Amino acid sequence: MQIINANTVAQTLSFETLIPAIQSAFQQNFGMPQRQMYPLPGGSADKHDTFAVLPAWTNDVLGVKSFTHYPENPQKGLLTVAAQVLLFSRDTGAPLALVDGTSLTYWRTAAVSALAASYMAREDASSLLLFGTGELAPYMALAHASIRPIRTIYVHGRSKEKMRKVQQRILANRSDINVQICFDYEEVITGVDIVSCATGSPTPLFSSASLAAGTHIDLVGNHHPTCRECDSATVKMSHVIVDSRLNVLNEAGDILIPLEENCIEENHIKGELSELCSGKVKGRLNNSQTTLFKSVGTALADVASAYHVHQLLNSSSKSS
Numbered sequence: 497m498q499i500i501n502a503n504t505v506a507q508t509l510s511f512e513t514l515i516p517a518i519q520s521a522f523q524q525n526f527g528m529p530q531r532q533m534y535p536l537p538g539g540s541a542d543k544h545d546t547f548a549v550l551p552a553w554t555n556d557v558l559g560v561k562s563f564t565h566y567p568e569n570p571q572k573g574l575l576t577v578a579a580q581v582l583l584f585s586r587d588t589g590a591p592l593a594l595v596d597g598t599s600l601t602y603w604r605t606a607a608v609s610a611l612a613a614s615y616m617a618r619e620d621a622s623s624l625l626l627f628g629t630g631e632l633a634p635y636m637a638l639a640h641a642s643i644r645p646i647r648t649i650y651v652h653g654r655s656k657e658k659m660r661k662v663q664q665r666i667l668a669n670r671s672d673i674n675v676q677i678c679f680d681y682e683e684v685i686t687g688v689d690i691v692s693c694a695t696g697s698p699t700p701l702f703s704s705a706s707l708a709a710g711t712h713i714d715l716v717g718n719h720h721p722t723c724r725e726c727d728s729a730t731v732k733m734s735h736v737i738v739d740s741r742l743n744v745l746n747e748a749g750d751i752l753i754p755l756e757e758n759c760i761e762e763n764h765i766k767g768e769l770s771e772l773c774s775g776k777v778k779g780r781l782n783n784s785q786t787t788l789f790k791s792v793g794t795a796l797a798d799v800a801s802a803y804h805v806h807q808l809l810n811s812s813s814k815s816s
Contacts, residue, residue, distance in 0.1 A: 497591045500805055502599040508808050511642040514607045514801060515614070521554055521800035522611075522773040528552040528796045530742050533719075543567035543696065543720075550795035558584040559799030561597050567696055575631065576696075577601055581802040595802040602632050604801040605694075605793065606639035608739060608769065609714045612789040613690065614643040615772050615779030616737060617712035621689035622647045625681060626662070627701050627725070628694035628717060629653030634665040636692050636716070641670055650678035650688065682706060693717050693725040704729035709784040719747045719792040726788075728754040731764070734788035737779060739769045743792045750790050769794075 531550040538545040546565040553559065563579030570576060579597025584590065613621075621644040626637050629651065637649050649666060653659045659677045666675045678684055685691065685706045692714040693701055704727055707713075713734065715725050731754045738744040744751055745762070754760045767777030780787050 498593040498806065498809070500593055500595045500809065502596040504809070505596055505599045505603070505805055508805050509603050509801075511607055511610060511639050513808070514603060514804060515611050515639070515643065517804040518604065518607055518797055518800050519611055519773050521796055522770045524555060526552060526554050526770075526796050528740070528794060530746065531793075531795055533747065538566070543698075550793070550798060552795035552799045553586060554796070554800065554803075555586060557586050557592065557799060557803045558589070559795070559802060561795055561798040561802075563597055563601070570630075581798050583799070583802055583806060593802065593806045595805055597798065597802075600798065600801055600805070601793075602635045604797045605632060605716055605791070606635035607801070608791055608794075608797050609636060609692065609716055609789065610639035610643045612737060612739075612769060612772065612779070612791070613640055613712055613714060616735075616787040616789055617644055617690050618710055618780070618783055620645065621712065623650075623688040624648070624690045624692060625650045625652065625678070625685055625688040626692050626694070627652050627681070627697075629655060629658035629662050630694065630696075632694045632716070633662045634669075636694050636714070637662075637666050637675075638669055640690055640692060640714075641673060644690070646673060646690075648674045648676070650676050650681070650684050652678040652681045690714065695725060697725055698723040700727040700730075701725050702730075703727060704733060707786060709786065711786050713786070713788040715750050715788065715790045718749060719743075721747060721749050721752050724749040724753055726750055728757055728759040730786075731788060732759050734786045735779075735781065736765050736788045736790065737767050737769065737772055737777070738765055738789070739791040739797070740794050741765060741768050743794065744790055747792050748790055
């Protein structure tokens with residue numbers, strides 16, 4: 497069985513190949529039971545520690561991702577998420593690879609958001625406001641910039657030092673983009689095309705009144721029923737697509753809270769990622785429409801991404 501560490505994942509992947517690989521997985525037949533999230537003692541009331549198990553399979557591979565989510569780890573100098581993905585052959589059931597899931601999670605989360613944005617954001621989208629300065633933040637910016645002609649990125653967070661680090665990491669990969677530290681998001685949000693949120697904020701980051709017509713909103717930071725990154729009014733006025741109805745309606749406060757408030761009904765969710773990729777639903781009806789993608793993470797994206805790494809490594813080794 498092949499052991500694939502974080503460095504190898506980083507050296508192997510690119511959004512140019514990963515996004516189409518995930519798209520292909522969501523277009524084909526797959527199995528994906530509801531992911532299991534187990535709250536653990538520890539952490540605060542609204543940011544508790546979690547252990548999760550996510551199984552999925554395609555025509556080519558079986559896989560399971562297991563991860564831990566410890567929100568208070570950064571205060572100890574540790575990463576919030578630790579994960580591994582185990583792959584098995586679909587034909588024989590034999591183990592194929594164990595892939596570092598922590599680094600893979602950053603790549604696949606950003607790639608899934610960018611995949612959704614490739615259907616939902618305006619084709620001429622050229623500016624991005626990024627909420628969040630954690631490990632995931634630069635991946636989100638770079639993924640979106642790989643599918644849309646992004647010329648300007650605004651990075652907003654609570655720490656100037658962290659904003660600067662995210663800025664530098666983006667520029668290290670895309671020096672052609674104007675990346676600006678943004679202390680006051682309200683000065684720019686009315687003029688941006690994409691708003692991407694990758695934070696642990698338990699309360700809305702912005703008001704619906706701040707958004708310009710045609711904005712695409714991307715929410716990946718929270719998967720707790722009582723926490724959300726945007727307000728109910730934003731959800732209500734948006735064309736909403738989710739990565740998985742089952743998982744979102746079980747975990748995501750961004751959608752569950754408006755439902756509880758009777759602000760929306762379940763049919764306000766117009767589709768999920770597999771339906772978007774297969775053409776069963778549209779991501780955007782016109783250029784003035786506000787669109788919103790909510791992602792809590794799917795096992796299929798993890799397994800497809802891990803298998804993509806495994807395939808790239810073995811095809812390159814065979815060719816050499």
